[in-house]
Amino acid sequence: MAQSDLHLKRVFYDAFRRLDRGGRRFQPEVTAIEVRFYPYAGLHHTIRVRAGRVYVRLSDLFQAAPPEVIRALAFLLVARLLSRKAPRDQERIYRSYAFSPQLLRASDIARRQRGRKVISSANGQVYDLERIFARLNRRYFDGKIEKPVLTWSKRRARSILGHHDAAHETITISKILDARECPEWFVEYILFHEMLHIKHPARIVNGRRYYHTVAFRAEEQSFPRYQHAQEWLDHVVRKRQELRARAA
Ligand SMILES: [Zn+2]
Incomplete structure (x- = not known):
């Protein structure tokens, strides 16, 4: 668990370094990045910065996603945060997984089971x-x-x-x-x-x-x-x- 946790942090750290080469916008340390899977109602991920720390929540539907998909998702989220355009190929890798029939089905089920119930x-x-x-x-x-x-x-x-x-x-x-x-x-x-x-x-x-x-x-x-x-x-x-x- 601790290992895969560190691995996730590294993936995001790497995305920051590649998308912001000069480190002009924002370049957090590995230890300042938190990545968690979260039981969102649907297919949803968030990234935000607070007091110099980066908080990432990935849909737990992605828990079993292959490494290259997680990597693509990291690029997309970091690009969004830095107001940069995400690399095309990463976008393609993410989409082909996120919009695959089995993932859409899983996200449908999650939305139905969690959506209202969790809130109410x-x-x-x-x-x-x-x-x-x-x-x-x-x-x-x-x-x-x-x-x-x-x-x-x-x-x-x-x-x-x-x-x-x-x-x-x-x-x-x-x-x-x-x-x-x-x-x-x-x-x-x-x-x-x-x-x-x-x-x-x-x-x-x-x-x-x-x-x-x-x-x-x-x-x-x-x-x-x-x-x-x-x-x-x-x-x-x-x-x-x-x-x-x-x-x-
Ligand atoms: Zn207690």
Whole structure:
């Protein structure tokens, strides 16, 4: 995974060097390039620059694309970013893959399955995750957290109240919290925790991943109702144990 990740960065790095030979417009380092596959609703890719870093999101329908197609796509996206004309041959390579029957079919299916569902599932019966996210982002992160896909879980899970999937840039919140009995500040706390996972990516030490670093925990405790939220967490967990005991 790490290898192919580096390979993707190199492909884009190379496209920058070739399209901007003098380095007059923009010439990022390999380490300043992030490339991710993203479950867009249709066939869609984005590239943007923020604070000197390049963020690329490729449709996950391209995950199995041959190397020369990814390379062609890199040229197209970088050319778009630099307002240059993309090389003709690269455009041809990209198109012949993107418009092949099997890819069009896959993108059709993705559009049908993801399109509306993904958008509407952020808006629950009681709480709208998009609105809560925007508020938290403004209040605690200076608006700097890039909005992931936000969605209520399909099942009413009690064991996992929130989850951040870095690979797909998705935050899922358990539907159990989308209820009038659940105070809004508790939903905020759970979403705040998951947003911290975006701000503080996992650290890898001796091959192990650490998600809740010291910096993460310190910032988490700055949440105004942090203590109260811990009591609520206990409350939700206890309820789960009671339910389990009853079922047993
Ligand atoms: Zn966590």
